[in-house]
Amino acid sequence: MTENILxxxxxxxxxxxxxxxxQAVNNINVIIGKKTILGLVGETGAGKTTTALSILNLVPNxxxxxxxxxxxxxGVDVLKLPPKKMEEVRGNDVxxxxxxPMTALNPVMTxxxxxxxxxxxxxxxxxxxxxxxxxxxxxxxxxxxxxxGDYPHQLSGGMRQRVVIAIALACNPKLxxxxxxxxxxxxxxxxxxxxxxxxxxxxFDTSMLLITHDLGVIADVCDRVAVMYAGRIVEEGTxxxxxxxxxxxxxxxxxxxxxxxxxxxxxxxxxxxxxPDPMNxxxxxxxxxxxxxxxxxxxxxxxxxxxxxxHLVACRRYEDKNFRLRRNS
Amino acid sequence: xxxxxxxSAHPVYRSRGLASETMRRLKKNKGAIxxxxxxxxxxxxxxxxxxxxxxxxxxIGQNISERFKAPGLEYPFGTDQVGRNIFARVIYGxxxxxxxxxxxxxxxLVVGIILGSIAGFYGGxxxxxxxxxxxxxxxxxxxxxxxxxxxxxxxxxxxxxLALSVSATTTVSRVARASVMTIRGxxxxxxxxxxxxxxxxxxxxxxxxxxxxxxxxQTTLLIGTTIIATSSLSFLGIGVPAPAxxxxxxxxxxxxxxxxxxxxxxxxxxxxxxxxxxxxxxxDGLRDAxxxxxxx
Numbered sequence: 248m249t250e251n252i253l254x255x256x257x258x259x260x261x262x263x264x265x266x267x268x269x270q271a272v273n274n275i276n277v278i279i280g281k282k283t284i285l286g287l288v289g290e291t292g293a294g295k296t297t298t299a300l301s302i303l304n305l306v307p308n309x310x311x312x313x314x315x316x317x318x319x320x321x322g323v324d325v326l327k328l329p330p331k332k333m334e335e336v337r338g339n340d341v342x343x344x345x346x347x348p349m350t351a352l353n354p355v356m357t358x359x360x361x362x363x364x365x366x367x368x369x370x371x372x373x374x375x376x377x378x379x380x381x382x383x384x385x386x387x388x389x390x391x392x393x394x395x396g397d398y399p400h401q402l403s404g405g406m407r408q409r410v411v412i413a414i415a416l417a418c419n420p421k422l423x424x425x426x427x428x429x430x431x432x433x434x435x436x437x438x439x440x441x442x443x444x445x446x447x448x449x450x451f452d453t454s455m456l457l458i459t460h461d462l463g464v465i466a467d468v469c470d471r472v473a474v475m476y477a478g479r480i481v482e483e484g485t486x487x488x489x490x491x492x493x494x495x496x497x498x499x500x501x502x503x504x505x506x507x508x509x510x511x512x513x514x515x516x517x518x519x520x521x522x523p524d525p526m527n528x529x530x531x532x533x534x535x536x537x538x539x540x541x542x543x544x545x546x547x548x549x550x551x552x553x554x555x556x557x558h559l560v561a562c563r564r565y566e567d568k569n570f571r572l573r574r575n576s
Numbered sequence: 577x578x579x580x581x582x583x584s585a586h587p588v589y590r591s592r593g594l595a596s597e598t599m600r601r602l603k604k605n606k607g608a609i610x611x612x613x614x615x616x617x618x619x620x621x622x623x624x625x626x627x628x629x630x631x632x633x634x635x636i637g638q639n640i641s642e643r644f645k646a647p648g649l650e651y652p653f654g655t656d657q658v659g660r661n662i663f664a665r666v667i668y669g670x671x672x673x674x675x676x677x678x679x680x681x682x683x684x685l686v687v688g689i690i691l692g693s694i695a696g697f698y699g700g701x702x703x704x705x706x707x708x709x710x711x712x713x714x715x716x717x718x719x720x721x722x723x724x725x726x727x728x729x730x731x732x733x734x735x736x737x738l739a740l741s742v743s744a745t746t747t748v749s750r751v752a753r754a755s756v757m758t759i760r761g762x763x764x765x766x767x768x769x770x771x772x773x774x775x776x777x778x779x780x781x782x783x784x785x786x787x788x789x790x791x792x793x794q795t796t797l798l799i800g801t802t803i804i805a806t807s808s809l810s811f812l813g814i815g816v817p818a819p820a821x822x823x824x825x826x827x828x829x830x831x832x833x834x835x836x837x838x839x840x841x842x843x844x845x846x847x848x849x850x851x852x853x854x855x856x857x858x859x860d861g862l863r864d865a866x867x868x869x870x871x872x
Contacts, residue, residue, distance in 0.1 A: 303770055337772035345770075350763040355785045364781070365771045414771060 251319075252422050252454040253279040253302065253341075258316035260297050260306060267526040271297040273478040274316075276552070277456075279422065279471075284448060284455040286465035286486075288501070289475035292522055295458045298475075299424045301326075302341060302456070304333050321421055339369050342415035344425040348407035348432075352399040358385070358410045359395030362417050369418035384413040387450075388443060405436035409443065416447060423448075423455045429464060441467050462501060466490060474498050477523055477533035479549075484558025494560040496538045499574045532563065540564050540572075601865040608861020614854035622670040629664050636660070636819045644837050656826075656840045657833055665821035666847050672733075672822040673851065677802035679737045681795055684744025689784065689791065691745070692752025697760055697779055707753065710746050718743030718801075719808055726814045736815055740802050751794045755787035789866035796859030800852040807848050823848050 255277040262269040272294040279285045287295050300306045302318055304325050317324045321340050328336065345351040353361060362381035363374065371377045382392035388409040390402075399407055408428065415423055425444065429437040445468055448455055457469055465472055466486065473483040474495060482495040493499050500518035507513060520537040523529055529536060531546035538545065544563050552561040564570045602608050629635055639659035647654040653662035695706040713721065722739035729735040759765065760783060768778050807824025809815035816822035818829070823844040830840030 305766065305769055334772045334774055337770055339772065343767070343770040345763050345767050347763060351767045353764045353768070353782050353786065355788075356781075364773070368772050411767070414767070418771070 251278050251280050252321055253277065253456070254317075254319040255298070255302070256317045256319070258298070258301060258318065259314040260294070260301055261312050261314055262310045263312060264310050269310075269525045270528055271311075271478055271525060272301070273528070275475070275478070275480050277473060277480070279454050279456060282448075282452055282454055283470045284457055284468055285471045285473060286469035287456060287458045287473050287475055288460060288462060288465055290460055290522060292525065293475040294478040294525075295475055296426055299343065299426050299456065299458055302422075302424060303337055303343060304328070305337075335369075338365060338418050338420065340420060341422045341424060342418070342420035344408075344411055344415050344423065344428045346427040346430055348404055348411050351411050352407055354399055357396050357398055358390075358402070362395075362410070362414050365414045365417040380417065381413075384417050385410070387416070387447070388413045404432055405439065408432060408436075408440055412440075412443065412447070416451060416453070419451060420453060423453045424458070425455060426458045427460070428457070429459070429461070437464075444468060462505060474501070477525065477528060479533065479561065480552060480559075481534065481562070482558070482560045483552065488558040492557055493572060493574055494555055494558070494565070495534075495562050496540050496564075496572060497534045499572045500537075502574065532561075540570075598862070598865045602861050605861040605864060607857040608865070611854040611857030611861065614850065615858065618670055618851060618854075619674065621667050622674065625664065625668045626671075629668060631668075634661060634664050635668050635821055644833070646837070647839055653843045654837070654839050656830060657837075660821075662826075662840065662843055665826060666823070666844055669821035669823050669826065669844070670847070670851070672816050672820060673803045673806055673848070676733065676737055676740065676806045676816070677799045680740035680802050681744045681798050683737070683741035684748050684798065685791070685795060687741075688745045688748025689752045689787075692749035693756045693779060693784055693787070695749070696753035696756030697783065699757075703753075706749070710749055713742060714746045714750070718805055722805060722809055723812070723814060726809065731814050731817055733816055736806065736809060739809075740805055743805070744798055744802060747794060747798055748791065751790050752787055755790050756783055759783050759786045789863075792866060793859050793863040796855050796862060800855040800859070803848060803852055803855075 255275060258272055258275050260272040262271055275294075275298065277285065277287075277298070287298065289295050297306060297311070300311075301313055302320065302325065306313060313326060316326075318326055320336065323336070325333065325336060352358065356364075359378055359381045362384050363377035366377040366380045367374065371380065378395070382395050385392050385395055390406055390409055390413075394402075399410070402410065408431075412428075428444065429440050432440060441464060444455070444457075447453075457464070459465060469486050471483070471485050472489040473480050474489070474497065475481070476497050482489060482493075482498050489498065493502060497518070500516075503516040504518060506515060518537055523533055523536065529546065531544075531548055532538070532550050535541045535545040542564065544566075548563075550561045550563045552559045553565070555562075555565045602612070637660070639655075642651075642655050642659035643657055645651050645655040645659075651661055651663060653666060656662055656665075691706050691710075695703040718740070721742055722736070725739035725742065726735050729738070765778060765782060768782050773782070806815055807822065807827065810822040810824035811828040813828065815824060818825055826844040827841055827848075830837075830844070833840050
């Protein structure tokens, strides 16, 4: 129990709009242990960000409603906390790195002040000390402390993302949520930021939830991987298990659509079709309409996440003992 | 500035505030500097005039033998129909226009920012109530509102200030609401929530400071329009009571002598025009200087 920093159980989040009910997150379970980095992969609209915002209890309401489930963060169910207590949890127990460093910083405050603000909210009384701590944090993320008086517009995108990371880490959160931290950056800066995230993760002993749609980022940083599709987790396991012993057809589809260094010249196979409309999910497996292995039973009921072989997968085809993905056979 | 940072061996915390940054960029705009210098001069001269002239004797004291003297060496701006020194009256009169406008705009700023940010931040019913009342007030010409308020409460300087502040409030709260609404949805506000900043602090520290630029610009322009409104009301006889040397009142008194001694009218008119022009130039320059997209 205390071993796990985060336990999400049976979380259901819907957005109730005028057009209908968007089923963003449907019954997912996520567990993150101490010092582990869990990668959450999925395409746009799979419910990754909604999951992250739920952990902070910041799902925009209305229209977002957390229907059911519990999120136990460091032994406390954050969904049951009163708003005042929740403010204390944010930043102390969990902090978030946002996707776009261009807009995640306040343009009229110096970066030093912004980091100091985070420090001061979480216990530091003296502004002087908070600013000193801010300078330390800047050095930690690789920005000279002398730039703490700069405004965000004076920094490049990569440096701003470093500042965003510094703000998130300033109060030593136990869990760090990184929502596509490298998407808005170019490739060389991406590599630097990932390196920084890994290094800080070791140094500060934080657990991390890394949200991305980039399998390369996952391979680089994560210990465990959860693949999300249409608001459900379809496959979950350690990095090696998921990457080397892929079980779910969707995960296989993701890998097939990536170029392979060893087999240059090979044609890429995209996943056919589109993700189902989250307002109108199919009755059975959400991936069935696009899945090359679909059989009639797939469309009947939603498959459960079950342990098949080494790790968890939600696919009914494994009821057949001899079923293998093409990639593995 | 980059090189200065690089050269310093010891990292020093150095913050260039919004004010100095804006000032630096304002200096590049000639019009704005002219406007600023004019306004500073006007304020200094007005304050000085209080020490140079005796209100009873020089400003409102009549001197029939000296009436209708054209502008010349003795009286730079001439004398009016009862022999008062127009130069003294104009520079002394600036205090009425400036103080009333500044006061009305200041009240408008405080109330307008509070109402505007509440409406913009919370939205929904609160927004509807505040903004619909605002719309009603906005739909009535501000001179009209002022006339009604002043005639209801009585003609004195305080009521005039109150009346003018109503229209200032409607303008400021609209601008504030619009900017709060754009800032509210930005990611850094979400980020502030995510590190646990309480809501009131988010409004005060993150949202309102980001809305200040358009409000500052609006303020300079608003002071200009309020000066005109003050003068208009005095011209109509319900502003600053006679014989105080308010510019609009001077204009009004002088209009009977338009043909024989036009300067009696023209000079206070010029004073109003130049002051408003200076404020507009300044406001225009501030708009450019405060635009974060033009930051270098």
